[in-house]
Amino acid sequence: MAQVIEAEHLVKRYGDFEAVHGIDFSVSEGACFGLLGPNGAGKSTTIRMICCLAEVSSGRLTVLGHEAHPGNLTIKRQLGVVSQEDYLDPSLTVRENVELHGRFYGMGYREAKSRAQELLVFLQLEEKGSEQVRSLSGGMRRRAVIARALMGRPRLLILDEPTTGLDPQARILVWRKIRELKQEGVTILLTTHYMDEAQRLADDLVVIDHGTILERGTPGDLINRVVGTECLEIAECDPGYGQSLVDSIQLLQVVSDWQGDSLMLFSSDMDPVIARLQEEKLLPTQYYRRRASLEDVFLRLTGRDLRE
Ligand SMILES: Nc1ncnc2c1ncn2[C@@H]1O[C@H](COP(=O)(O)OP(=O)(O)OP(=O)(O)O)[C@@H](O)[C@H]1O
Ligand SMILES: [Mg+2]
Numbered sequence: 001m002a003q004v005i006e007a008e009h010l011v012k013r014y015g016d017f018e019a020v021h022g023i024d025f026s027v028s029e030g031a032c033f034g035l036l037g038p039n040g041a042g043k044s045t046t047i048r049m050i051c052c053l054a055e056v057s058s059g060r061l062t063v064l065g066h067e068a069h070p071g072n073l074t075i076k077r078q079l080g081v082v083s084q085e086d087y088l089d090p091s092l093t094v095r096e097n098v099e100l101h102g103r104f105y106g107m108g109y110r111e112a113k114s115r116a117q118e119l120l121v122f123l124q125l126e127e128k129g130s131e132q133v134r135s136l137s138g139g140m141r142r143r144a145v146i147a148r149a150l151m152g153r154p155r156l157l158i159l160d161e162p163t164t165g166l167d168p169q170a171r172i173l174v175w176r177k178i179r180e181l182k183q184e185g186v187t188i189l190l191t192t193h194y195m196d197e198a199q200r201l202a203d204d205l206v207v208i209d210h211g212t213i214l215e216r217g218t219p220g221d222l223i224n225r226v227v228g229t230e231c232l233e234i235a236e237c238d239p240g241y242g243q244s245l246v247d248s249i250q251l252l253q254v255v256s257d258w259q260g261d262s263l264m265l266f267s268s269d270m271d272p273v274i275a276r277l278q279e280e281k282l283l284p285t286q287y288y289r290r291r292a293s294l295e296d297v298f299l300r301l302t303g304r305d306l307r308e
Helices: 043-050 094-105 109-122 138-149 168-183 195-201 219-227 239-248 270-279 294-302
Strands: 003-014 017-028 032-036 058-063 079-082 156-160 187-191 204-209 212-217 230-234 255-259 262-267 288-291
Touching (some): 003 187, 017 204, 138 168, 168 187, 168 195, 204 219, 212 219, 212 294, 239 270, 262 270
Parallel strands (some): 032 187
């Protein structure tokens, strides 16, 4: 099977409201696929349909070769899910939460115990194993949820914001684990609001907003196509002055974008842009020249308005 997830004209309606508007995408076996978008874009809704927790309103959705619908255990037993809310039992210990999940996968007591131990070590949670979940910090809870999701040795791992609230050390640990799982052949669907994370981990991604796919591709493709390889960042830029900069280089291949009060000039050929600004005596005394990033692509595609 080449495609682990296939969505065709996938729609989700809640009453009159359409949260997902007929999206098409597919996820290849062994890939890490990023589902990116601002708050309310429809990421978790899409994930809930993939995890067989919510009904597909129309269109087609197959997961691991089977049609997704609520309660499809054939799919559910092959998935590992880190949902946006963690649903750990606060009165049980970390180890008990992880071990108990083995029951869902039909594991016996011994197998569940040894698998849970392996995963607590894998996520560096062994020392916290006998503490009640209610006493854990947010980052530790997130790691416990990841351990639990891996109990059934899933073929497809769904990660809905797995690193939200983690400190930089814990994020690096989780990234390393995600890479290790990928090397073992696990397919991963990832949502995140950290664009650096998506840029590092995703082989392929879609950017969605208001339930519609805006762009798809590899992080590198999207950067080249949507903005360009380099960025000239002018912080605290006066709008009138910014406009005169943009006007003076309009014949060059430049994409301009405001991020707050900073003006971003993007191009894959920056030297002529700087030369032109110098000739026009418009080059600011302070600017920052850097590589363009997936965050630039995201902001360019989804705009500046806050959601919901
Ligand atoms: N059960 C529900 N009933 C009605 N509307 C819902 C329901 N669940 C989600 N929505 C709406 O569907 C839209 C998409 O929500 P969703 O949770 O999929 O967004 P998201 O992309 O995961 O956002 P976030 O980044 O904030 O997690 C939102 O407008 C949300 O309010
Ligand atoms: Mg969500």
